Amino acid sequence: MAPLGLPPGFRFHPTDEELVNYYLKRKINRQEIELDIIPEVDLYKCEPWELAEKSFFPSRDPEWYFFGPRDRKYPNGFRTNRATRAGYWKSTGKDRRVSCQNRAIGMKKTLVYYRGRAPQGVRTDWVMHEYRLDDNECEGTCGIQVVAAS
Amino acid sequence: MAPLGLPPGFRFHPTDEELVNYYLKRKINRQEIELDIIPEVDLYKCEPWELAEKSFFPSRDPEWYFFGPRDRKYPNGFRTNRATRAGYWKSTGKDRRVSCQNRAIGMKKTLVYYRGRAPQGVRTDWVMHEYRLDDNECEGTCGIQVVAAS
Numbered sequence: 001m002a003p004l005g006l007p008p009g010f011r012f013h014p015t016d017e018e019l020v021n022y023y024l025k026r027k028i029n030r031q032e033i034e035l036d037i038i039p040e041v042d043l044y045k046c047e048p049w050e051l052a053e054k055s056f057f058p059s060r061d062p063e064w065y066f067f068g069p070r071d072r073k074y075p076n077g078f079r080t081n082r083a084t085r086a087g088y089w090k091s092t093g094k095d096r097r098v099s100c101q102n103r104a105i106g107m108k109k110t111l112v113y114y115r116g117r118a119p120q121g122v123r124t125d126w127v128m129h130e131y132r133l134d135d136n137e138c139e140g141t142c143g144i145q146v147v148a149a150s
Numbered sequence: 151m152a153p154l155g156l157p158p159g160f161r162f163h164p165t166d167e168e169l170v171n172y173y174l175k176r177k178i179n180r181q182e183i184e185l186d187i188i189p190e191v192d193l194y195k196c197e198p199w200e201l202a203e204k205s206f207f208p209s210r211d212p213e214w215y216f217f218g219p220r221d222r223k224y225p226n227g228f229r230t231n232r233a234t235r236a237g238y239w240k241s242t243g244k245d246r247r248v249s250c251q252n253r254a255i256g257m258k259k260t261l262v263y264y265r266g267r268a269p270q271g272v273r274t275d276w277v278m279h280e281y282r283l284d285d286n287e288c289e290g291t292c293g294i295q296v297v298a299a300s
Contacts, residue, residue, distance in 0.1 A: 006156075006160070007184040007185040007187075008168045008172045008173070008184070009162050009163065009164030009165075009168045009169070009172070009173070010156070010160055010161070010162055010163075011160070011161065012159050012160055013159065013160075013161045013163045014158065014159030015159075018158045018159045019159070022158045022159070023158070023159070034157040034158070035157040037157075
């Protein structure tokens with residue numbers, strides 16, 4: 001965090017609510033964001049190990065935040081391709097609701113990176129949390145992705 | 151964190167190393183600390199539920215940082231009294247080493263708060279992590295205590 005000039009011990013550790021209700025909502029609504037700390041990156045055009053250098057602030061936490069095209073289901077059943085050159089992201093578990101003062105505002109999906117091609121891919125320790133706004137909040141085509149090496 | 155004027159998502163989430171090697175070491179050596187965020191409180195004169203208001207910055211994390219007299223063993227076997235008016239802190243598990251670049255710089259002890267008097271006290275969810283500098287680092291009589299409601 002040194003580049004931001006914060007005293008020792010201060011970090012960007014946002015809650016789910018802050019990510020969705022502040023950063024993502026403002027990004028989609030083109031409102032001002034106090035500090036430009038989340039870069040736009042299409043995660044499906046990168047491998048997870050290439051992401052550290054795309055983060056705006058190198059952190060000792062192996063965790064990075066990006067704005068990227070959100071995962072969308074299309075009416076015809078076609079889904080966005082979550083494959084990268086060397087592997088693919090596969091969702092794990094159920095999507096979880098993100099709430100603000102007991103009101104649902106968005107969803108959080110967790111994905112794991114597999115090397116190779118489905119269904120023979122090899123599971124890795126790379127995890128992505130993808131946040132999206134609820135459709136009734138706005139017609140967003142953007143999400144926030146948090147990638148971590150667990 | 152609003153009182154500090156930080157953008158949303160920024161918090162004081164120090165590593166063990168930052169607590170010992172920056173905050174505690176500078177406190178004991180009377181060196182300047184960039185931001186005065188850790189108050190001096192004698193935790194054994196307070197109950198854990200009285201600590202929130204003594205913290206310099208109200209945080210949504212139920213976790214507070216204090217400088218306080220460190221736990222010392224005396225040559226005659228007498229130990230500092232970890233009792234408060236309404237209960238007592240009892241250590242749990244082994245002390246763990248805090249390192250900086252592979253060099254041991256301090257120790258971390260974890261304690262749990264019990265209501266009542268030993269040995270009939272009732273265990274609670276209050277946890278304290280107490281950090282101390284290694285004796286060869288300096289003759290510190292001060293430690294950092296982190297109290298959390300788990």
